[in-house]
Amino acid sequence: MSMREAAIAALYGRLATSLAGRNPAPLVLRGETVPQRLPPGGLVVVRDGETVEETPLLSPLAWQVEHRAEVEVTATSAVLLDALLVDIGTAIAADRTLSGTVEWCQPGSPDFEDVEFEGAAAARAASVPVSLHFTIAATPLS
Secondary structure, eight states: OOHHHHHHHHHHHHHHHHHTTSSSOOEEEESOOOOSSOOTTOEEEEEEEEEEEEEEETTTTEEEEEEEEEEEEEESSHHHHHHHHHHHHHHHHHTTTTTTTSSEEEEOOOEEEEEOOTTSOOEEEEEEEEEEEEEEESOTTO
16 A cells, blocks of 8 residues: 555544544545435545645655645534534644654645535535645655
């Protein structure tokens, strides 16, 4: 498994575990299509995102990588959306290294939008960029 994949999987695991204690718990997915109906606890989808920076380190050769994953959060109300965003920020702040998988994990400011789901009133959504910083040997593909 590449470091990039391990980092994204660790982010997904951290969020799934942390948000499972909410009542009702949101549905937490990784890279899947959004379901037609919005669950009562909201929806959190971790998207793979993209690598935004690769910096070579010499002697021995290694790469500092910043990969930016996207966490999409959708809720039936602005209050629930805000609560989910706070819980996501708290979960990441409680373990910035994602159990040692990355050197640093940092959520960014969310972008908001209104979305529609079948059989439901318009919902609120936010997309949160999450920067994952790690160092790898050999090539950035490792």
